Amino acid sequence: MTTIPFNEMKPYANEPFTDFxxxxxxxxxxxxxxxxxxxxxxxxxxxxxxxxxxxxxxxxxxxxxxxxxxxxxxxxxxxxxxxxxxxxxxxxxxxxxxxxxxxxxxxxxxxxxxxxxxxxxxxxxxxxxxxxxxxxxxxxxxxxxxxxxxxxxxxxxxxxxxxxxxxxxxxxxxxxxxxxxxxxxxxxxxxxxxxxxxxxxxxxxxxxxxxxxxxxxxxxxxxxxxxxxxxxxxxxxxxxxxxxxxxxxxxxxxxxxxxxxxxxxxxxxxxxxxxxxxxxxxxxxxxxxxxxxxxxxGGKDGIVVDETADLEAAAAAIVASAFGFQGQKCSAGSRAIIVQEVYDEVAGYVVALAEKLQIGLPELNCAVGPVIDQISYARILDYIDVGREEGALLIGGAKASGNGYYIQPTIFGEVDPKARIMQEEIFGPVLALAKAKDWRDAIAIFNDTEYGLTGSFFSTDEDRIAEALDTIHCGNLYVNRKCTGALVGVHPFGGFNMSGTxxxxxxxxxxxxxxxxxxxxxxx
Incomplete structure (x- = not known):
């Protein structure tokens, strides 16, 4: 088998996605x-x-x-x-x-x-x-x-x-x-x-x-x-x-x-x-x-939002990162850390978007499908019970109908940064929202985890973005976009701390x- 020499190959391009x-x-x-x-x-x-x-x-x-x-x-x-x-x-x-x-x-x-x-x-x-x-x-x-x-x-x-x-x-x-x-x-x-x-x-x-x-x-x-x-x-x-x-x-x-x-x-x-x-x-x-x-x-990935950010874009990224493939990605954004002066507004946007997600069979192309198996199903429901004790239930919190392992997209608000649902990887459709005093406090909350895989920082302030690029501690850091969706050759993927080598x-x-x-x- 022969191949074209490397210096004669066309530039690398990612495989296009299908428009369904x-x-x-x-x-x-x-x-x-x-x-x-x-x-x-x-x-x-x-x-x-x-x-x-x-x-x-x-x-x-x-x-x-x-x-x-x-x-x-x-x-x-x-x-x-x-x-x-x-x-x-x-x-x-x-x-x-x-x-x-x-x-x-x-x-x-x-x-x-x-x-x-x-x-x-x-x-x-x-x-x-x-x-x-x-x-x-x-x-x-x-x-x-x-x-x-x-x-x-x-x-x-x-x-x-x-x-x-x-x-x-x-x-x-x-x-x-x-x-x-x-x-x-x-x-x-x-x-x-x-x-x-x-x-x-x-x-x-x-x-x-x-x-x-x-x-x-x-x-x-x-x-x-x-x-x-x-x-x-x-x-x-x-x-x-x-x-x-x-x-x-x-x-x-x-x-x-x-x-x-x-x-x-x-x-x-x-x-x-x-x-x-x-x-x-x-x-x-x-x-x-x-x-x-x-x-x-693994990861306990999060999205930080400051008061200068495009709040609707941040909310869309939070929902996509938290509930894409039912939150079963190591890069899933299961935490959102929001500066207090815009917390209520962002939380409202996030809940409104999550309420629109249709749950059902993947073969019917529903936005939210099942989790992978009975063990995961039981574990995630246990974490939802923990969440009831650690935050305010904003949406979801229960099984969903269907002959499979369906769980409602679930959001808890006003969660303490040290809470289990802010610290432990759940690997399911569960999102915790935390309030920060300011953008530096939000970064400190983000970094306060044993993991360090992916994260996002939403801001329009260039000085803050420059500092965040240096101080947010994770292997893949994205600015003003979701924290999932790494592309081969574009976003080399891997994390710090307990997220791996x-x-x-x-x-x-x-x-x-x-x-x-x-x-x-x-x-x-």
């Missing part, structure tokens, strides 16, 4: 949903070293918007099969790591082309398996395509740098710095971006020359299977990606602690991320390296995390 106000696009999505539903209940095997393996134990993937619908029955790996996958990945690494970077990138470009041709099919399956509406699913698929394109280009760029890395020169020597792959990695993506983040994490690792064990989230394993099948169709050699859904406690811990695991790439909760970091730090018998952990964990996905240094630098020096 156009009848033909809406009809195309409806047809894709019907096709996906016609395949409900299929069995999906493991994929290990080119073998398809059916197991008696299954993961049942259900539609969270209609829990009587079974998306698919997915084979569940145990430790024995996880070990088989590790050996397959080790064997494949011996050849894959030697494949030229341009050829590795070529597989990503081929996969991006195929996914682009079937964009609605991937979006429809994701909509049904994760509860995203049309726009949220379409954005997820577009981001997956972006990751394939971007990381393929990044590999070509790094490969060119390998040939021309600028080092200081001395007489009588030729010195060269190159980036080489690490080995076998464990990829543990989340359910909330079940295609985009799964694709991004996996593609970054394999295009860098590594082989991987992909353990998708147990709530969204079917969309991950379809991605693996796409990579196989693109011609990716057997054993480069090994698909092994299973229990985190059984195979996740086993592989994290495995002496042959070279790195773990994880996106998910703080608690699981810290456990992975701890397990990976222990040196197993026979291990000859320090394992690398690349982790994006600030590994900037979609950025120019991300692939380096999957490589190691080697200096060679030769006398001449």
């Amino acid at each position: 106000s156009l009848a033909e696009n809406k009809a195309a999505m409806e047809a894709a949903i019907a096709k996906a539903k016609s395949e409900f209940g299929r069995a999906y095997p493991l994929k290990i070293g080119g073998q398809m393996i059916e197991t008696e134990a299954k993961i049942t993937s259900i539609n969270p918007g209609n829990v009587t619908e079974v998306i698919g029955l997915v084979s569940r790996a145990n430790q024995e099969l996880a070990e088989q996958a590790m050996q397959a990945a080790l064997n494949a690494f011996e050849t894959w790591s030697k494949v030229p970077a341009s050829q590795r990138a070529g597989y990503l470009f081929k996969a991006a082309k195929l996914m682009r041709e079937r964009k609605h099919e991937f979006s429809a399956l994701m909509l049904l398996e994760s509860g995203k509406n049309y726009a949220e699913a379409d954005v997820d698929t577009a981001e997956a395509i972006d990751f394939l394109e971007f990381y393929g280009r990044e590999m070509l760029r790094l490969s060119a740098i390998n040939e021309t890395q600028p080092l200081a020169s001395i007489p009588g020597e030729v010195n060269r710095l190159t980036y080489t792959p690490l080995g076998v990695g464990v990829i543990i993506p989340p359910w909330n971006f079940p295609l985009a983040i799964c694709v991004g994490m996996t593609a970054a690792a394999v295009v860098s020359g590594n082989t991987v064990l992909l353990k998708p989230a147990s709530t969204t394993p079917v969309i991950a299977h379809q991605f693996v099948a796409l990579m196989e169709e693109a011609g990716l050699p057997a054993g480069v990606i090994n698909y092994i859904p299973g229990s985190g406690a059984e195979i996740g811990d086993y592989l994290t602690a495995h002496p042959k695991t070279r790195f773990v790439s994880f996106t998910g909760s703080k608690e699981v991320g810290l456990r992975i970091n701890k397990l990976a730090a222990e040196t197993a018998p026979g291990q000859i390296w320090i394992k690398r952990v690349i982790a994006e964990m 600030d590994s900037k996905a979609g950025g120019p240094d991300y692939l380096l995390l999957f490589t190691q630098a080697k200096l060679t020096s030769r006398k001449v």
Whole structure:
């Protein structure tokens, strides 16, 4: 497989989003949903070293918007099969790591082309398996395509740098710095971006020359299977990606602690991320390296609004950030910190906008759909009960009707900055509003959290904006726009503190995390 040299490629451009106000696009999505539903209940095997393996134990993937619908029955790996996958990945690494970077990138470009041709099919399956509406699913698929394109280009760029890395020169020597792959990695993506983040994490690792064990989230394993099948169709050699859904406690811990695991790439909760970091730090018998952990964990993200801001624009951003995909984004703005002199006005705008959100089936393209599963459903409702004790209920606060995990968009006002619903990640459609004395106090409240992923600052005062850019402590800070919606190559994504290792996905240094630098020096 050959590719165009990096210096001859067209400038990178993000995949466009679909306009579903156009009848033909809406009809195309409806047809894709019907096709996906016609395949409900299929069995999906493991994929290990080119073998398809059916197991008696299954993961049942259900539609969270209609829990009587079974998306698919997915084979569940145990430790024995996880070990088989590790050996397959080790064997494949011996050849894959030697494949030229341009050829590795070529597989990503081929996969991006195929996914682009079937964009609605991937979006429809994701909509049904994760509860995203049309726009949220379409954005997820577009981001997956972006990751394939971007990381393929990044590999070509790094490969060119390998040939021309600028080092200081001395007489009588030729010195060269190159980036080489690490080995076998464990990829543990989340359910909330079940295609985009799964694709991004996996593609970054394999295009860098590594082989991987992909353990998708147990709530969204079917969309991950379809991605693996796409990579196989693109011609990716057997054993480069090994698909092994299973229990985190059984195979996740086993592989994290495995002496042959070279790195773990994880996106998910703080608690699981810290456990992975701890397990990976222990040196197993026979291990000859320090394992690398690349982790994006959680957030308690917020939007700060001062009295000079465009208040209606700020309110729209607050609602979009809090309730997009039911607040189930690590970047979701679950806190709004508003200067007291405009607090009542902004709160009024926010409530009015939230009241207009329609709740219902994602396949009907409702603004608010279900949360992902029964565990999340129960946890979020518990947090709403906590919120009743910590603030004034302004809207919502209850279950919503439907044969799924539906919860009303919920807003609490006058919440103390130290309250649990201002400090703890809820990961659901729950928003807390806090009042600040002034804009600096608002920034101090924003920073008073163990997380530091995303944030927004709304103001028209340039001096305040300049100070906020320096003092608001988070990995992705936006001014006068919502705190969700990072674009690959435009907004490299990752956070501070307990939000993870600030590994900037979609950025120019991300692939380096999957490589190691080697200096060679030769006398001449």
